[in-house]
Amino acid sequence: MKLLRRIGITFLSISLLAACSQSTSSDKSQEGEKIIVGATMLSMQNEFIVNVHDEMEKKAQELGVELITVDAERSALKQIEQVESFIAQKVDVIIMNPCEVEASSPAIAKALAAKIPIINVNSETSTKPSAFVGSDDVESAKIALKFIAEKLNGKGNILMMQGYMGQAAQIKREQGAKEILKDYPGLKIIAQQTAEWDRAKAMSLMENWIQSYGSQVNAVFAQNDEMGLGAVKALTAAGLKNKVIVVSIDAIPDALQAVKKGELDATVFQNAQQQGAKAIETAVKLAKGQPYDKATLIPFQLVTKENLAKFQ
Template sequence: MKRIYFSSFSAIFLLSVFLSGCNQSTSSEKSGESEGKKLTVGVTMLSMQNEFIVNVSDEIEKKAKELGVELITVDAERSALKQIEQVESFIAQKVDVIIMNPCEVEASSPAVTKALAAKIPIINVNSETTAKPSAFIGSDDVESGRIAMKFIAEKLGGKGNVVMMHGYMGQAAQIKREQGAREVLKQYPNLKLLAHQTGEWDRAKGMALMENWIQSYGADINAVFAQNDEMGMGAVKALTDAGLKNKVIVVSIDAIPDALQAVQKGTLDATVFQNAEQQGAKSIETAVKIAKGEAFDKEILIPFQLVTKDNLAKFMK
């Protein structure tokens, strides 16, 4: 009886060891598969017709390659409705994280809400929404408006007429850059805002708007604040064609290569540097941290910097 009992016990013990080994092997294989799986990030950008936005997108792509992240990048073409649909598509594709460069503060907010409801982290890059995302990577646009208008105020000695070109109305950058500019204008009662209108971040529209203002106000214009370089370059072209550029100060924001060259030539008086490289890189780095369950910063603000001929060399590549 003892012999039979021992044999049965041995058989059961060997079987359990065998099964345990199989389970460990299966578990190990699954773990390996999970570790080997590439993270997939869906990216929706405001407009790939805008040079600064393209620069941010390029940096996202560059950093994604370094980190082994698979990207699905789409262009919202300035449509908040299209952007929401793109986020819905990312949700259906079950991406790990979504990066959104919002078209509008309010109208793009449902995209954030939908992503979070689907338990997919969403990061806003460069621009904001009313709905709070998992993280925000960008800069304080109020600061950039203050920097630009302060430069104008000092150059004009606190007295003169300014026109302001708005970006795409309803977008965070447009709202906040105007806010910053108006804060400075309040400090200079003799600095008048002669006119303000949207150029929709576009060079051709900025040029056309400047041509209209030249016809309406002519030599009364002392300075132009364009909320981005594309519109600023359009304003420079219109003023140059009208023979007025040497009498009018033009300041814009972003420090894209064209603007830096214009500052070097003296046709653009100043631009405000916004760091596309850091915005793009940090958005992907944050996406990876979130996907891996690591600690991450919920807000990263990258400072703006005034660029003039005096410090131009620092920003030229």
Template sequence: MKQIASPPLVILFSIILLLTSCNQTSTSEKNQAEGGKKLIVGVTMLSMQNEFIVNVHDEMVKKAQEADIDLITVDAERSALKQVEQVESFIAQKVDAIIMNPCEVEASSPAVTKALSAKIPIINVNSETTIKPSAFVGSDDVESARIAMKFIAEKLGGKGNVVMMNGYMGQAAQIKREQGAREILKQYPNLKLIANQTAEWDRAKAMSLMENWIQSFGPKINAVFAHNDEMGLGAVKALTDAGLKNKVIVVSIDAIPDALQAVKKGTLDATVFQNAEQQGAKAIETAIKAAKGQPYDKETLIPFQLVTKENLSKFLK
């Protein structure tokens, strides 16, 4: 009988190696199926030209890296229409969660509806929409304006003329900060709002607007309330150039580094601290929990704080 030759040892070793490799591949695939893949979160921000918004986003990036998740960030450039399209793109990419910093209360709302319909959790950060998202992380903008206007009222002894610089019209922060300011004005009948106009959160536009108001009202202006620091600093520059800053109180919101330095110099009388780091961090934390199907807070409100020369050291880094 003819004997069958045994396979060479090298062939046996190759077969064992191949079987081991197949087993490892199937284990890897199993781990991925069980949740081993990285979470992907789509982020659409109102405007990456706004320092406070950039600060919020920087903290998101930091926390995403710590949690080992991937962020896809896009800039809506203040366009609610573009923002809705960006969310549609995230849905098409099948991201695990979406974080939106809404451009407008009404016009950005369809983005929330679309995400929820696609069963993708969507978290609004810093600003709100009419349609309720999966969760909101931010601060009470009405309260921020109450704090600012109360400071102005006390500094003026409840009597004087105020001008107010609004943020981008139709955005939640603009609506609520105007509401909060008007609530305080009602409590002081001798405090008059003589001008109220948008400078769209922008320093250069605020400077131009303040120059126009100086021409129209001159020394009649006793105080400026700006809905954010960028506009407040623009107002300070115009008033300084006109030689009027020492006679006019200027208060704004956010406590960005430039504003804190202005408070230190005495050119900005006060700012209202809004915690960008906590907003960014909590938004990421909430998005991760929602994506994993874990319990999460539907609303996270981070308090505002008045910043003046007296307590400035607590906020300077």
């Protein structure tokens, strides 16, 4: 009888949370039970993603969570298989750093069908997860393009380096850039192409663009710092850096150093630490059947030489 009563109380408490909580595979509200979280990350070769994961690991240790991490290596198909493996392992919560908006979406559906909460961190999918922790990528591009527009007095030619095509950050950063350009008819994107978030590929792309456009280029908007730093290297080698404004996104340590040296004109700070920590905190709440925020949005901030000290 006491057992039935206890089960009834537990069921009632979960029902009351239904408005803001997905069903979980198990309720880890009792002390002493270790929460197991499976995490699939876009690419552990990407410095920003590694920074997010490092903070996830740190917060997991602090909260006594067992974190199992796998690298999707930029493959949405591999990511879906990894989520299927987590489902088979019966983890309590899954954290996914999606490879692509559409192609990674089946992983969300599979987790929810298995009644395992799933959190998207840093990037989005078209299928809605239990919760999202990250930042508004449209906002980041707006900040970057507004800086470029002001530096060029609203007139000039821009090159845009895109991230991995089909990923939320690539789509939304392009959207944000083009929204700002509507307000500045004197600014024009003369070329845009993916360098897949990669420094070496960005350097090669910039070298090709220098051959094609040369002195016509007034600014480069790189959708992340790795690509921005690649562009800076190519422009410097060609003796053009002092004539071209370069702005990128993430504020990774290398980018902050480049801003300090005057090589990168600005970067847009994305808070990897808060994204990683909040993802784990949200996972714990989901595992315990506690109220949680369905969307945690962490603001972006412009970083220039003038305010650099705040971010180092």
